[in-house]
Amino acid sequence: MGLFSRVCAALIALIVFHTMATGAQSQALAAINGGSGSSEETTSTDLPEPLSQDAVREMVARMSDDQVRDMLLDRLDAVAAAESQTGTPAGTGVFSQLNTLWVAFYSNPLDAIVKLPTLVQKQGEAIGGFVREFGGASGVFKMLGLTAIALAVGFGVEFLAQRLTKRWQRSLPPSDSATLRESLSFLFRRFMREIFGLIIFYFTIRMVGRALLDTQQLIFVAPMVTYLIWWPRLGAAVSRFVLAPKKPSLRLVSLDDHWAAFLHKNLVGLILLSGFTIFAVGFNMNAGHSLAETRIGFWLDSAVYLYIIFIAWSARDGLVELMRGSDPDRTEYDELVARCYPYYVIAVAAGMWVLVTILAGLGNVELLLKGAHYTTMFWLIIAPTLDMLVRGLVRHLVPPMIGQGPLAEKAYRSTKRSYIRIGRVLIAGIVLVLIANSWDMNIADFTSQRQGFGSRLIEFLMTLAVGYIVFEVVSLWINRKLAKEQTSSDPVSEDVAVGEGGGAGGSRLATVLPLLRLSALTGIVIIFTLLAVGTLGIDITPLLAGAGILGLAIGFGAQKLVTDIVSGVFFLIDDAFRVGEYVDVGGTMGTVEKISIRSMQLRHHRGNVHTIPYGSVEKVTNFSRDWVIMKLMFTVPFDTDPNKVKKIFKKIGAEMLADPLFENDFLEPFKSQGVLQFDDVGIVMRGKFMAKPGTQFTIRKEIYNRVRKEFADNGIEFARREVRVAIPGLDHDDELTDVEKQAIAAGAGGAVQAQVEQQSEKK
The missing domain is CATH 3.30.70.100 (Alpha-Beta Plaits)
Known part of the structure; x- marks a missing residue:
């Protein structure tokens, strides 16, 4: 219909242009007709049904210029009247929209304050009308009595079901020897018993209620039981599973008894208050009283947000303790999130109150009546605690550490952080989908329409999220492989550590994996960045063409760089050297300390580091291969x-x-x-x-x-270097004087020194 409307507008514009160009002819025709029939025909011209292209052409063909002009004026007047009624004229700017939101924000609480003196009176009238509708006080008491009977039957059947399923619950494990699996098993079985009992309770009161109450009474009783009994009991079961206020040995979160009991009690109270708010609003609407008359919904809804703020502020120490968890490998980011979490809850409650106030001021209350704002607030508040849950699960589910020592510990911590980051992205995506569904927004349909910047932005974020998960998974796999290779290799001997070359190198995977990781992660970043940019409606073809041209320019302008990279690839394929091996590269000797896509670094056993581009390597002599x-x-x-x-x-x-x-x-x-x-x-x-x-x-x-x-x-001595001096004519050496001995020693010393100098010159 959008294309067809634009075609019709173009046809009308052409007709108007034709009318302006032939105004004199139109006046002559009007004079011939006497000016009477034209007006009558114009006012009686209606759009054909159905409004097809052929019908439009036929209608335009038989209409006069005056009729076309009058019809166009009538349509413009109708559009102007519609805009004046809605108060949003076409072409509204950003400041006008902000002003509209501001008016909607302050007018809603202002109206509630103005009507506060009549709140009790109006609510009394709503209750009085409800009592009259059900036949007076006797009718209401009869309905409440029948409801009490249905509830009693429901609780009785639930009690029997709990007794029959008691064998599901195993005995409580000792507090000092209970493992995580035993604690989870006990809590899960107890939780399933409670859920089973609630389901039995629900179906029992539903059947008994239909038998005892009529349809009109059920319209009142069903929401009351759901929001004031079912929801709080379900919330209490979930809270007992997580917080275990009376069983500290089985508690799944890091909380002491005081804060566990406080949060359990107030969370059930919060669910009860939220349910009462939804029930009260529905009660007034069913009683025929508009929400604008009593404004009780505004005050009860505000009380919910104030209650949340009270809980967060009063239990801020407990919430910080809860978010810290018991993982010893906490990062500074985890500590910051833990300290800020109570204030984050307060900010979410305040922000949701502002949003609900604006929506109510604009009159968009349909989704608010379904509790979409409570669902949104729940998931926003619970999201950081789900992050804490992910950290706890990763702590118990992450594969064990490979090897021993600092390198293995570093790899183990890196693996844990990768699992946590993947879990955070998945939780963020799930929370966004649940929030969107609470507001009747289907993400799949929304993105498939590809209309507007909002849908493109969502698709952009989803593409980045998928790319990030792929990035983390690939990085996680390569890091674990690298850690396994590095920790499984033999430790460096003391002689090699103090400076003697020739030690054994690492495995081939330990040499290649760092380069593979760099190449793979770079490729993932480039590919998903281009895909994400493409989802925004930006044509990435010029980017690809520019990248190709840039690659050619780099190839021609940096031929030496290309030579180094290609030579390095072939050296790695040939497995000529590995990290940790002692090699001789063109007279430069040292241990391979680091390799990149362009060069290698050799550390001499005296500490010197030599960086050698692969393109300049003609021969590699490896002293550390095999034996x-x-x-x-x-x-x-x-x-x-x-x-x-x-x-x-x-x-x-x-x-x-x-x-x-x-x-x-x-x-x-x-x-x-x-x-x-x-x-x-x-x-x-x-x-x-x-x-x-x-x-x-x-x-x-x-x-x-x-x-x-x-x-x-065995009496074997090592040979020592000696100098024998032969003096002709000296037969009695024992008759030498001290002066003669000193002269002979000086001559022998000079001869030894001359021989040492000759040997040094030969070397």
């Missing part, structure tokens, strides 16, 4: 038996291979390789062993200690 062979050399005097040294090495290798501290580190035991060479000092004996990367330094240290001990036990 390590270490060769040790010992110099003994020339008169030492090599076979004896060989047996000592073999003995040491067998002992260490049987030692529980080293048996899992050896791939091949320590053994002798015989005589390597002769030098100026003595015989150089060499031994070797094969071990797992990262363990060779501890093994080497232990071998040194054991060789020194075995040599001492």
